[in-house]
């Protein structure tokens with residue numbers, strides 16, 4: 001189907017200058033599969049530093065941004081600023097943003113729209129909580145979160161990657177089984193085939209995220225509708241190289 005595998009690292013609020021330089025050294029040594037796109041999500045304060053030391057085969061991404069270009073929004077950064085330091089990606093709608101910082105679907109959609117307007121590419125995160133899964137609402141939640149993105153993205157799906165991250169699997173060591181992840185990815189694609197512009201269901205890349213490690217990455221990567229990963233904890237470790245190379 002020609003969807004290029006894409007592995008994202010999400011460092012979250014971790015690392016210091018020495019540690020991030022060490023991670024970049026490890027990634028430089030790799031070797032990283034040249035057929036895989038690699039995007040690392042870096043704390044805002046280290047974005048420019050990491051951008052300057054990262055090799056050309058690694059894209060550097062912000063983990064969040066605000067929904068307008070500039071102004072009186074103390075503490076925020078804008079897509080224009082992210083672009084200004086040479087970065088081309090932003091992660092939006094991560095479950096930690098949604099739960100801890102109370103970001104709703106509508107705000108996430110506004111951020112996605114403005115990031116795309118500004119020329120950034122977006123990793124847009126969706127996923128259900130344990131409570132929602134146990135109540136049988138996984139699809140309902142994932143479709144609702146994606147539906148909010150439809151008008152925001154418009155015809156710009158080539159610049160968007162969806163990251164399905166069941167909240168119960170994030171940082172818990174409880175990975176979704178390959179079948180559980182594949183099932184949600186497949187039903188999301190089916191939903192997109194009737195709710196997104198023609199062709200998007202087949203072309204959009206859907207990453208899986210939630211306790212991905214070198215030990216489970218190969219089996220997950222073998223699923224037909226899993227087009228990559230968004231990796232938290234393991235993206236800070238040397239095993240991230242093996243996760244990038246999981247399709248080899």
Ligand code: PGA
Pocket residue numbers: 010165169170171172173209210211212230231232233234
């Ligand atoms: P995890 O985090 O790999 O540590 O579970 C994934 C994420 O939050 O993107």
